[in-house]
Amino acid sequence: AQSVTQLGSHVSVSEGALVLLRCNYSSSVPPYLFWYVQYPNQGLQLLLKYTSAATLVKGINGFEAEFKKSETSFHLTKPSAHMSDAAEYFCAVSDITGGFKTIFGAGTRLFVKA
């Protein structure tokens, strides 16, 4: 069965610092992997997705993530945090054995300090 583990329910960084949000997944077949972002009082929107093409995936707002099969990881990074990046971030996985139903991690709330 698929599963997703996000390490750290809260991450705090200073403005301009590196953002690193960690995600590990479990899937018996090649997965599709996603990062979604939720701003306050809003729904979730797709930040980026891995669909078995390039292992380094670039998303919106300067975020990127690298698929590492050997580590079953899909960590999200951004070189320089901005105040507007403060939000909750969800890692998610789907695959064909699950009928492409998406399983979410518990989420990581990112705080950005001025």
Added chain:
Amino acid sequence: DADVTQTPRNRITKTGKRIMLECSQTKGHDRMYWYRQDPGLGLRLIYYSFDVKDINKGEISDGYSVSRQAQAKFSLSLESAIPNQTALYFCATSEPGQGETGELFFGEGSRLTVL
């Protein structure tokens, strides 16, 4: 206008009351989902529907029911609401077929409080 619209956006109700949350979409997607979000638990799947005649239970369907009235409409009902159903509920859609990945398109959520 939003592609996936949920109503109501906020609702406060009392234990034992029947509640319906409605979702409509203009994306033309066959697949629709209801998720529940709780702090520290992420999003958990309640029910999903792959087309009008197809309804499936997710991981936490107890206490909930759904109706797929049309391709564009998928409603979630709580027959007798209880306080631990207080949560943020999301409707989502996805597009099946070749190139399917499971990418979801979300509504803005319905915040339900059961007193």
